[in-house]
Amino acid sequence: MTATVSPLAPKRFPKLSPLAGVRLADHECGIRYKQRTDLLLVEMAPGTTVAGVFTKSLTCSAPVLWCKDAAAKGSARLLVVNSGNANAFTGAAGVASVKRTVEKAAKVVGCKPSEVFIASTGTIGVALPDEKITENLEAVHKKLKEDAWERAAKAIMTTDTYPKGVTRTAVIDGVTITLNGIAKGAGMIAPDMATMLSFVFTDAALPHEVLQTLLSKGVQKSFNSITVDSDTSTSDTLLLFATGQAKNAKIKDASDKRLKDFKAKLNEVLLDLALQVVKDGEGATKFVEIRVTGAAGNGAAKRIGMSIANSPLVKTAIAGEDANWGRIVMAVGKAGEKADRDLLSISIGGIAVARNGEGVEGYDEAPVTAHMKGQNIVIEVDIGLGKGKGTVWTCDLTHAYIDINGSYRT
Amino acid sequence: MTATVSPLAPKRFPKLSPLAGVRLADHECGIRYKQRTDLLLVEMAPGTTVAGVFTKSLTCSAPVLWCKDAAAKGSARLLVVNSGNANAFTGAAGVASVKRTVEKAAKVVGCKPSEVFIASTGTIGVALPDEKITENLEAVHKKLKEDAWERAAKAIMTTDTYPKGVTRTAVIDGVTITLNGIAKGAGMIAPDMATMLSFVFTDAALPHEVLQTLLSKGVQKSFNSITVDSDTSTSDTLLLFATGQAKNAKIKDASDKRLKDFKAKLNEVLLDLALQVVKDGEGATKFVEIRVTGAAGNGAAKRIGMSIANSPLVKTAIAGEDANWGRIVMAVGKAGEKADRDLLSISIGGIAVARNGEGVEGYDEAPVTAHMKGQNIVIEVDIGLGKGKGTVWTCDLTHAYIDINGSYRT
Numbered sequence: 001m002t003a004t005v006s007p008l009a010p011k012r013f014p015k016l017s018p019l020a021g022v023r024l025a026d027h028e029c030g031i032r033y034k035q036r037t038d039l040l041l042v043e044m045a046p047g048t049t050v051a052g053v054f055t056k057s058l059t060c061s062a063p064v065l066w067c068k069d070a071a072a073k074g075s076a077r078l079l080v081v082n083s084g085n086a087n088a089f090t091g092a093a094g095v096a097s098v099k100r101t102v103e104k105a106a107k108v109v110g111c112k113p114s115e116v117f118i119a120s121t122g123t124i125g126v127a128l129p130d131e132k133i134t135e136n137l138e139a140v141h142k143k144l145k146e147d148a149w150e151r152a153a154k155a156i157m158t159t160d161t162y163p164k165g166v167t168r169t170a171v172i173d174g175v176t177i178t179l180n181g182i183a184k185g186a187g188m189i190a191p192d193m194a195t196m197l198s199f200v201f202t203d204a205a206l207p208h209e210v211l212q213t214l215l216s217k218g219v220q221k222s223f224n225s226i227t228v229d230s231d232t233s234t235s236d237t238l239l240l241f242a243t244g245q246a247k248n249a250k251i252k253d254a255s256d257k258r259l260k261d262f263k264a265k266l267n268e269v270l271l272d273l274a275l276q277v278v279k280d281g282e283g284a285t286k287f288v289e290i291r292v293t294g295a296a297g298n299g300a301a302k303r304i305g306m307s308i309a310n311s312p313l314v315k316t317a318i319a320g321e322d323a324n325w326g327r328i329v330m331a332v333g334k335a336g337e338k339a340d341r342d343l344l345s346i347s348i349g350g351i352a353v354a355r356n357g358e359g360v361e362g363y364d365e366a367p368v369t370a371h372m373k374g375q376n377i378v379i380e381v382d383i384g385l386g387k388g389k390g391t392v393w394t395c396d397l398t399h400a401y402i403d404i405n406g407s408y409r410t
Numbered sequence: 411m412t413a414t415v416s417p418l419a420p421k422r423f424p425k426l427s428p429l430a431g432v433r434l435a436d437h438e439c440g441i442r443y444k445q446r447t448d449l450l451l452v453e454m455a456p457g458t459t460v461a462g463v464f465t466k467s468l469t470c471s472a473p474v475l476w477c478k479d480a481a482a483k484g485s486a487r488l489l490v491v492n493s494g495n496a497n498a499f500t501g502a503a504g505v506a507s508v509k510r511t512v513e514k515a516a517k518v519v520g521c522k523p524s525e526v527f528i529a530s531t532g533t534i535g536v537a538l539p540d541e542k543i544t545e546n547l548e549a550v551h552k553k554l555k556e557d558a559w560e561r562a563a564k565a566i567m568t569t570d571t572y573p574k575g576v577t578r579t580a581v582i583d584g585v586t587i588t589l590n591g592i593a594k595g596a597g598m599i600a601p602d603m604a605t606m607l608s609f610v611f612t613d614a615a616l617p618h619e620v621l622q623t624l625l626s627k628g629v630q631k632s633f634n635s636i637t638v639d640s641d642t643s644t645s646d647t648l649l650l651f652a653t654g655q656a657k658n659a660k661i662k663d664a665s666d667k668r669l670k671d672f673k674a675k676l677n678e679v680l681l682d683l684a685l686q687v688v689k690d691g692e693g694a695t696k697f698v699e700i701r702v703t704g705a706a707g708n709g710a711a712k713r714i715g716m717s718i719a720n721s722p723l724v725k726t727a728i729a730g731e732d733a734n735w736g737r738i739v740m741a742v743g744k745a746g747e748k749a750d751r752d753l754l755s756i757s758i759g760g761i762a763v764a765r766n767g768e769g770v771e772g773y774d775e776a777p778v779t780a781h782m783k784g785q786n787i788v789i790e791v792d793i794g795l796g797k798g799k800g801t802v803w804t805c806d807l808t809h810a811y812i813d814i815n816g817s818y819r820t
Contacts, residue, residue, distance in 0.1 A: 124736025326534025
């Protein structure tokens with residue numbers, strides 16, 4: 001863990017207004033951390049619907065398996081999140097641990113176990129001392145408040161250096177809707193559902209099927225387009241809860257035109273949270289946007305973008321403020337997607353540095369150098385073949401990443 | 411560039427005997443480096459056959475394109491290698507550069523241009539000052555000697571910290587055959603033809619087709635089973651030359667039983683060179699062998715092994731001497747191959763640390779800790795599903811990798 005806040009952090013946590021039907025509370029359970037909160041409880045009003053997107057890891061954690069099943073049922077009343085222990089690769093003990101927690105929580109709130117959602121983040125492979133959670137549930141339940149959003153975002157942090165939150169309002173058929181979201185990063189961030197944990201709440205009234213369609217689609221250009229280190233967590237969980245308290249008109253179909261603004265704002269919430277996760281990537285000092293155009297298709301563009309974003313040689317060059325476009329060419333070449341060396345063009349910070357397969361002779365290096373010294377790096381790659389395009393986001397690879405993850409014992 | 415020799419380096423360069431039909435010379439051309447050799451010329455006797463395996467990068471360099479065509483023709487007389495400039499992503503200028511060099515070299519030796527093989531390693535995207543090579547070719551040609559193997563290995567180094575060579579003898583149908591090989595690493599080392607440059611020479615008499623079959627097969631469990639940083643070079647080149655001077659019996663088929671010993675020794679040469687490349691991985695302090703068993707197939711086993719070997723979180727944990735098997739589970743899960751969390755077993759240094767989906771309770775930590783402090787780390791992962799197995803090799807990810815590749819300007 002590092003004590004320094006990421007230089008890419010936003011100036012302050014945004015002001016998240018209370019959201020009808022949602023109450024939150026945090027607690028210090030001492031699961032692993034000392035003198036900080038490590039439990040978040042969120043209670044939602046009866047009638048709340050839910051949708052989820054989860055890690056594609058084949059060795060996913062017990063809480064993820066639970067949530068996948070529960071989310072398919074579509075109804076939610078409670079979210080229980082702990083930090084410090086991921087309850088992942090904990091075998092039968094981990095499954096039993098989830099069961100005990102969920103059953104106790106359902107009893108405290110008075111709902112079905114399948115309406116309880118559980119997420120754990122932290123160390124893998126260590127049994128979760130779930131009694132530290134269950135023995136505190138009643139007390140925490142009494143602390144529930146409507147305005148504890150920042151505290152909630154803090155309780156779920158692990159190696160994150162700042163709490164992540166976002167808020168938007170949308171209109172559905174004349175009714176104003178609120179969307180609040182929180183998330184935590186900051187390592188094991190990779191394609192295929194790329195945040196450790198993220199929870200988005202809205203007071204909209206929308207059925208499970210509609211929520212699920214909007215979420216599954218929205219995730220493609222946000223959480224599934226970011227990478228910190230190419231490593232996919234066993235615990236990635238994104239849940240979207242809709243309390244229905246805004247009492248908007250009944251909507252049965254995700255393609256209903258009245259959802260246009262809501263969709264746009266939901267996508268903004270997802271992208272904002274995803275980018276906050278990248279900006280808190282372990283050891284990050286630069287935020288990198290990679291725009292790929294001219295690929296054979298949109299999928300190809302994204303895979304080329306990810307190949308660049310995950311290349312250790314590209315990421316270390318950015319950390320070193322070196323406009324080393326040769327490494328970008330290398331990463332395009334290894335992506336496995338259609339590419340022609342002699343059609344490739346690359347711009348850095350808006351300045352063309354390579355065109356038609358070779359360096360642009362005598363390009364103005366000064367603005368490129370200045371751009372590389374900044375915090376926000378923009379790399380544009382045109383493959384020159386088709387109309388496929390896609391944008392991905394990542395951060396640089398620095399000594400601090402090694403420090404955080406190497407836990408040197410010497 | 412680092413001045414420190416890798417702690418994993420062999421004690422000395424092996425003694426490579428002269429090999430009938432091969433003469434070598436090095437030279438200081440001043441292409442990029444100062445006060446060191448940067449050109450290698452190898453002349454082979456008339457009748458020499460050749461086989462090659464190259465990078466799968468779709469943005470490969472001009473020299474690679476040339477060698478692919480020339481190797482398919484099957485006949486070789488000359489190898490020209492320069493370090494300091496990769497002549498990659500240099501557009502039409504790069505192609506012209508190769509043509510000029512090859513034509514001049516063919517003239518000096520008196521052979522066809524298609525019998526001249528050319529390889530370049532170093533910076534990408536900078537025009538190769540090929541006149542520095544061509545103006546020296548005649549002088550270098552006069553310096554050719556039979557015993558310049560170590561000098562040859564040194565002339566092709568870039569960020570390598572030691573020259574890499576290997577020698578073996580084999581018997582084909584009663585005739586003793588020599589195999590000598592050299593290679594250079596040390597970054598951009600990844601699956602799919604994983605060395606920058608490697609050249610193997612033998613005095614065996616074998617037709618192109620036989621050589622190509624043996625090489626393509628041999629590379630799978632050697633160069634294609636190593637990774638330093640998951641980045642695939644645009645210049646990866648492995649060439650196998652056979653001078654025929656040993657005058658062994660004529661062999662027309664790669665499956666000829668008389669090739670058994672030669673095959674075994676060729677594979678030893680390829681593996682030895684590949685592992686030397688890993689041991690000189692940029693910033694490496696630990697050599698890591700990852701043995702995967704019980705996978706759905708051999709291909710699955712190798713891809714799971716590579717997923718572990720390429721995981722920055724696994725590599726930094728090894729650098730930190732931390733037996734963090736949770737990260738190994740994560741890497742198995744993201745490999746995209748069939749896996750069941752609850753069947754997985756992991757051993758580190760021969761000690762079972764996880765079994766059937768959870769940590770082995772109370773396992774003896776002392777020998778595991780001692781193992782992690784050593785230079786040679788062995789990780790065994792049993793997927794518990796089938797009979798597929800495969801071994802891959804990598805190194806750890808350290809601060810030195812960031813230093814070498816970040817070229818910090820501050």
